[in-house]
Amino acid sequence: MIELIQIPYSPYCLVQRRILEAARAPFRTLNVPTGDRSLVWRLTRQRYYAVPVLRDGRAVVFETDEDSQVIAKYLDNRLELGLFPREWAGVQNVLWRYFEHEIEGVGFKLNDIYYQENVPRREWLPFVRHKERKFGRGCLELWRAQQGEMLEELARLLVPCEQMLASRPFLLADRALFVDFNLYGMLANFMYSGHHRLPPAHTRLQRWYERLDELELDLRA
Numbered sequence: 001m002i003e004l005i006q007i008p009y010s011p012y013c014l015v016q017r018r019i020l021e022a023a024r025a026p027f028r029t030l031n032v033p034t035g036d037r038s039l040v041w042r043l044t045r046q047r048y049y050a051v052p053v054l055r056d057g058r059a060v061v062f063e064t065d066e067d068s069q070v071i072a073k074y075l076d077n078r079l080e081l082g083l084f085p086r087e088w089a090g091v092q093n094v095l096w097r098y099f100e101h102e103i104e105g106v107g108f109k110l111n112d113i114y115y116q117e118n119v120p121r122r123e124w125l126p127f128v129r130h131k132e133r134k135f136g137r138g139c140l141e142l143w144r145a146q147q148g149e150m151l152e153e154l155a156r157l158l159v160p161c162e163q164m165l166a167s168r169p170f171l172l173a174d175r176a177l178f179v180d181f182n183l184y185g186m187l188a189n190f191m192y193s194g195h196h197r198l199p200p201a202h203t204r205l206q207r208w209y210e211r212l213d214e215l216e217l218d219l220r221a
């Protein structure tokens with residue numbers, strides 16, 4: 001059975017989990033602690049420490065750079081999902097970069113400020129240390145203070161997505177593609193704490209999110 005090695009609130013893990021669910025693929029998740037990546041390190045033979053990682057029999061699959069989509073492409077092939085159509089080559093790469101950098105860059109902070117509700121107490125110390133080493137001392141307090149501005153910023157960043165949905169049910173086509181799952185994961189992370197909703201003005205995006213949440217893919221296999 002496919003195993004998704006994950007941190008449950010990680011945006012990148014949420015992308016893969018939703019693809020697996022929508023494909024109705026038998027899989028199980030294995031959660032790793034924030035501060036202990038020894039399992040990932042061992043599985044990848046000391047080549048990777050981040051999540052997600054996918055294990056499928058003898059295959060261990062993980063990303064090769066910031067913008068690779070090795071896991072999603074592996075699942076796309078393995079389950080014959082057609083999530084990366086050739087006609088959108090190039091365009092989809094630009095979109096997932098925007099989602100994983102611009103949107104994720106604001107969304108994860110808005111979720112992280114509620115970490116005490118999502119992260120087990122024994123992991124608070126490695127969690128805060130990890131954030132502060134990357135973003136500076138007191139970053140979580142700072143993000144908490146900037147919450148209002150960050151919500152406005154996210155609404156602004158999501159305007160192009162709302163516009164894309166003006167004439168079709170999904171971002172690029174009349175069916176869901178990888179880019180839809182990708183944006184879904186970034187937004188599922190933003191809303192993971194339960195303290196945030198999608199910007200009220202973006203009504204098409206809200207309906208799109210509900211569709212994605214329940215989506216079952218037509219399997220080609």
Ligand SMILES: N[C@@H](CCC(=O)N[C@@H](CS)C(=O)NCC(=O)O)C(=O)O
Binds near residue numbers: 010050063130
């Ligand atoms: N581009 C990678 C990014 C993966 C990533 O940054 N994962 C985070 C968790 S959200 C992580 O494990 N970072 C390394 C660390 O925490 O030490 C992907 O799409 O999977």
